[in-house]
Amino acid sequence: MQDIQKSGLSLKDLLKRSSIWFALSVILGGVSAICIVLQFITLAHMIDNLIFHHASLDSQKLNFFLVIIFFLLQTIARLASDLAGTKAGIQIAASLRKDLYARLQLTGPISYKNLPIGEMVNTLTEGIDNLIPYFARYIPSAAMMVILPIFILAVVVGVDIWSFIVLAITGPLIPVFMAFVGYAAQVIMDKQWHQLSILSGSFLDMLKGLKTLRLFGRAQDSLAYIEKLSDEYRKTTLSVMKVAFITSAVLEFFSSLSIAVIAVIFGTRLLAGTVDFRSAFLVLLLAPEYFMPLRNFSASYHARQNANAAIEQLKKIYELPKLISRPAYVENTNLVQEVKLQDISVQSVEGQALLQQITCSFLRDQLTIVIGKSGAGKTTLLNVLLGFLPVSCGTLEVFNTSHQEIKPEEMRLAWVPQKALMVFGTIKDNLCLGYEQASLDQIKIAAQQAGILSFIEQLPQGFDTHVGEGGKQFSGGQLRRFVLARALLRNPDVLILDEPTSGLDQENALQIIETIRTCKQDRVVIVATHNKELAAQNDVLLEIDQGRLVNQSAKGEV
Numbered sequence: 036m037q038d039i040q041k042s043g044l045s046l047k048d049l050l051k052r053s054s055i056w057f058a059l060s061v062i063l064g065g066v067s068a069i070c071i072v073l074q075f076i077t078l079a080h081m082i083d084n085l086i087f088h089h090a091s092l093d094s095q096k097l098n099f100f101l102v103i104i105f106f107l108l109q110t111i112a113r114l115a116s117d118l119a120g121t122k123a124g125i126q127i128a129a130s131l132r133k134d135l136y137a138r139l140q141l142t143g144p145i146s147y148k149n150l151p152i153g154e155m156v157n158t159l160t161e162g163i164d165n166l167i168p169y170f171a172r173y174i175p176s177a178a179m180m181v182i183l184p185i186f187i188l189a190v191v192v193g194v195d196i197w198s199f200i201v202l203a204i205t206g207p208l209i210p211v212f213m214a215f216v217g218y219a220a221q222v223i224m225d226k227q228w229h230q231l232s233i234l235s236g237s238f239l240d241m242l243k244g245l246k247t248l249r250l251f252g253r254a255q256d257s258l259a260y261i262e263k264l265s266d267e268y269r270k271t272t273l274s275v276m277k278v279a280f281i282t283s284a285v286l287e288f289f290s291s292l293s294i295a296v297i298a299v300i301f302g303t304r305l306l307a308g309t310v311d312f313r314s315a316f317l318v319l320l321l322a323p324e325y326f327m328p329l330r331n332f333s334a335s336y337h338a339r340q341n342a343n344a345a346i347e348q349l350k351k352i353y354e355l356p357k358l359i360s361r362p363a364y365v366e367n368t369n370l371v372q373e374v375k376l377q378d379i380s381v382q383s384v385e386g387q388a389l390l391q392q393i394t395c396s397f398l399r400d401q402l403t404i405v406i407g408k409s410g411a412g413k414t415t416l417l418n419v420l421l422g423f424l425p426v427s428c429g430t431l432e433v434f435n436t437s438h439q440e441i442k443p444e445e446m447r448l449a450w451v452p453q454k455a456l457m458v459f460g461t462i463k464d465n466l467c468l469g470y471e472q473a474s475l476d477q478i479k480i481a482a483q484q485a486g487i488l489s490f491i492e493q494l495p496q497g498f499d500t501h502v503g504e505g506g507k508q509f510s511g512g513q514l515r516r517f518v519l520a521r522a523l524l525r526n527p528d529v530l531i532l533d534e535p536t537s538g539l540d541q542e543n544a545l546q547i548i549e550t551i552r553t554c555k556q557d558r559v560v561i562v563a564t565h566n567k568e569l570a571a572q573n574d575v576l577l578e579i580d581q582g583r584l585v586n587q588s589a590k591g592e593v
């Protein structure tokens with residue numbers, strides 16, 4: 036397991052996101068450490084004066100107040116240190132989450148398709164939450180583990196050399212022991228994380244495929260499988276807890292043993308009269324405090340392991356390739372004259388060739404139709420044009436109407452995908468997704484062109500109808516027309532459509548074909564289709580076979 040410090044998401048970078056709260060947490064921890072030691076020195080002094088030097092209660096008033104003040108100060112400082120640490124942890128987690136969402140957007144829908152969805156959801160939710168205790172508890176307790184024991188040792192060395200030796204020898208045993216236990220625990224925690232990812236992924240798949248499972252009478256089998264996964268996860272969780280219990284028992288044993296050894300040494304020396312009460316009492320008060328940060332550190336050690344497991348998952352998202360980011364609607368775009376692909380090849384993550392040496396041009400005022408058998412590579416080609424897929428070699432060049440080269444992200448693109456995406460909101464919200472400022476008249480024209488206006492107007496709430504989750508209440512054909520209207524409303528320079536007529540009846544398909552034929556004016560229109568009537572409308576016909584461009588013709592015959 037790679038350490039959190041060595042990963043691309045370095046500890047230093049993450050700490051910087053909340054450096055002020057961190058510094059505050061460590062400083063306040065240090066203040067509380069000083070107050071504890073001062074409190075015990077004053078207490079030992081006061082009790083020794085009262086019992087062994089027969090001092091009056093009145094003469095110890097100042098010491099008494101000091102003890103109370105140091106006690107209050109150390110309690111407040113410790114509380115404030117915890118709060119600052121937690122604040123730092125939460126702040127880092129929030130900024131990391133924001134970063135990861137931005138990263139996923141930059142990556143585009145194709146690259147993260149290869150990451151199991153259950154694992155990704157886990158990473159973005161529990162994975163990031165697992166980092167909070169690491170920053171809130173582990174790091175501050177690691178700092179305290181250095182500050183407080185050294186401070187106590189410095190005080191004890193001036194009081195009693197034997198106690199100093201016992202504390203100096205037994206203290207480091209605890210972190211050394213934890214390192215051994217931690218190594219074994221990390222393996223179990225990685226296993227637990229892996230099982231949780233499989234469990235959530237399988238559960239999600241089962242929910243999505245429930246209709247099919249029920250139809251084939253396999254819902255019960257699927258439930259049994261989920262039950263088996265849950266049971267394995269439960270067992271691993273119990274193992275993790277077992278390790279945690281054993282660890283804390285051994286920790287208690289070590290620290291209690293060390294305190295007992297010191298107590299015995301002082302007891303015998305007190306009886307022999309070779310040590311005074313004040314020193315003995317002070318060392319016995321300080322000994323548990325000496326072990327406390329070591330115990331806290333060791334107890335929060337599992338936070339480090341959880342964080343390590345999470346960071347491995349986070350790295351997978353960070354390592355996804357970055358693609359171009361597009362601006363929202365821009366009023367005055369460079370009008371696109373030509374989109375040119377030169378020797379484009381694309382490989383899958385596994386190294387399989389998806390497209391090979393594609394060279395072609397897509398021109399303004401022309402309808403380019405891409406045909407080919409199912410699985411030939413048509414959608415892959417459209418994904419390259421959309422900037423969703425990184426190319427392994429070749430270039431994508433875009434020229435404006437003044438024949439100057441412009442950046443691909445400067446094209447105003449619109450896309451009608453095979454699977455229509457509807458976002459939570461009204462029909463109007465969905466249509467205006469690519470052009471928020473659209474007027475109702477513009478929306479109606481786009482809906483009319485996409486052949487969906489009369490359907491929308493018949494709905495009781497018209498354009499204000501809520502689409503529900505993923506637009507489930509609409510048919511596949513209706514969704515497709517919503518998405519086409521959305522694309523047309525954006526008034527794109529380049530319009531890309533993937534199977535725009537699939538799922539439509541003959542009448543609607545013909546209307547969409549007519550819309551596509553007429554909307555090519557002043558823009559580049561590219562359509563992948565199996566529909567012969569639509570393909571026959573081509574100005575340029577491209578045929579793809581097994582990832583290669585096998586035929587390219589003007590007004591090609593289908």
Ligand SMILES: Nc1ncnc2c1ncn2[C@@H]1O[C@H](COP(=O)(O)OP(=O)(O)OP(=O)(O)O)[C@@H](O)[C@H]1O
Pocket residue numbers: 145148383384389407408409410411412413414415416
């Ligand atoms: N991201 C990816 N990783 C691995 N393989 C991929 C990826 N995208 C596409 N493929 C594979 O590339 C091939 C072409 O897929 P593509 O979706 O481009 O076909 P298509 O011509 O659009 O087919 P259809 O007409 O059925 O939609 C398929 O074998 C597909 O499994």
